[in-house]
Amino acid sequence: MLILFGTLALLLIIGMPVAxxxxxxxxxxxxxxxxxxxxxxxxxxxxxxxxxxxxAVPFFILAGSLMNHSGITDRIFAFAKALVGWMRGGLGHVNVGASVLFAGMSGAAIADAGGLGTVEIKAMREGGYDPDFAVGITAASSTIGPLIPPSLPLIVYGVVSSTSIGQLFAAGLLPGLLMAVALMIMVAWYAKVRGYGRDAGFAWKVLWTTFHRAFLSLLTPVIIVGGILAGLFTPTEAAIAACAYALFLGGAIYQTLDLRSIRAISMDTIETTAIVMMIVAAASIFSWILTSNQVTEMVADAILSHTQNVFLVLLLINLVLLVVGLFMEPVAAITILTPVLLPVVTALGVDPVHFGIMMILNLMLGLLTPPVGMVLYVLARVADIKFESAVRATAPFLIPLVIVLLLITYVPAVSMWLPELLYR
Known part of the structure; x- marks a missing residue:
């Protein structure tokens, strides 16, 4: 194992790609x-x-790219502004609300940060908000995407752990909404301390107009999640349905897609999918070596021989995941660590669905922390600021996210209530 992990550390240090x-x-x-x-x-x-x-992974990536290039992000942002822009710190709340709505279409934090982030940061800067606040709330709200279905990390976890993806999707909805509430409380605090005002008065006419413009876009998560829960199609088939619907909206309804843009979107999707699948493939052989050499059993025995207190074990696993998230891309971490940690928690009676939600949220925090921090790199480029400035801007927003993580970890009903209602 020293050879395996030593070689991995050496290759990562010299800058070799994760896969x-x-x-x-x-x-x-x-x-x-x-x-x-x-x-x-x-x-x-x-x-x-x-x-x-x-x-489902390449199709959801394609669906998210089609949504981004079809002008759907602008419609969602306008509707979110009419819905919550009247609150103090309005555009901060709009930022969170738009991420919740977009989460039901893309399922990836990077897509949220790169797509919506461009619109949100530009609007907040023009609205007189401090750059650090704009970048911080945009980065933090992007992590909602991988919890609210459809979610690419949850699909990978479901495949690796042989857990129902439908149940995982149902389990991620309430935690995702809870993250949104926690971030909006943080926005309200910032608004009070920094004196941010309201960006728009509430008007039913504007709300109805923006809702009408965004209505067909907002149907996307209804089609995806509703179709899965109703048993009309599997998550993989739901991804294909999302692509077909996005093409229909962008090509026939909004008329914002042409053959040239579809070709560019397709090439971006191929590139992103290749990266994700290479990481999954490489992590699979790494994970297989750990399993075949009984490292998973050794880890489980080592932890359980010291304590069988569920509270302490979950705390220790959370700390391990937080450290791993600092250095490793979430998909690779999920593929490698799930076979190692899942036997430990199931031996203590923790449901694999509950553990999956806890694991995904924990690893999403790694997207907001250096040195990997992919969301930070994206937003630093979008906002045209230094990476170090993006790190400092995002740090305070980790507090509400960690609180939500602890709540999800120690109150299983937060993630398990909906799947138990729908599936069990």
Missing amino acids: LSLAGASLVFLLLESPMPAVVVVHRMINGVDSFPLL
Whole structure:
């Protein structure tokens, strides 16, 4: 294991991409410590991505890109502004509300930050808000996306843990809304301290107009989640339905998509999908080595031999995930750590669905922390500020997110109430 993790650390330190680091470390381990041929690496990587549910990943990525390029983000932002812009610190609340609405379409924090973030930060700067507040709330609200269905990380976790993706989608809805409430409380506090006012008066006419313009866009999460819960289609088929609906809106209704833009969107989707799938494939062989060498059993025995107190074990796992999230991309962390940690928590009676929500939210915090912090890199580019400034701006908003994480961890009903109502 020293060879495996030592090689991984060395490759990451010298700047090797995560996928190549994981695959390279696995290959070195097999060459030095295992009688199996090196071709096993290729076979296990292929098996890692040979999964029907994982087909949802490229389709949801495509659906999110189509939504971003169809002008849907502008319609959602306008509706959110009419809905909550009348509150003190209005555009901060709009930022959170728009992220909740967009979360039901994209399922990825990076898509939220790169798509909505451009609109939100520009509007907040023009509205006289401090740049650090604009960047901080935009970064924090983007983490809502991976909790509210559809969610790309939840799909990966469901595949790795053999857990119902439908139940995971249902379990993520209330925690996602709880994150939104916590961030809006933080916005209200900032508004009071910094003297931010209201950005718009409440008007039923404006609310109705913006709702009417955004209505067809807002139907997207209804189609996705409603179709899954009603049993009309699987999450993979729901992703295809989302793409078809996005193409219909952008091409036929809004007429904002043409063949050139669709080609560019398709190429972006291929690139993003390739990156995600390479990480999943490489993490699969890494995870297989850990499992086949009984590292998962050793970790479980080591933890449970010291304590079987659920409170302490979950606290320890949260701390481990927070540290891992600082250095590793969430999809890779999910694929590697789920087989290691899931047996520990299930032995203590923790539901895999509950653990999945806890794990995803925890790893999303890593998108807001250096040195990996992909959301921070995206927003630093969008806002044209230094990466260090984005880190400082986002740090205070980690407080409400950590509070929500602890609440989800120790109050299982927050995530389990809806799946138990719908599925059990």
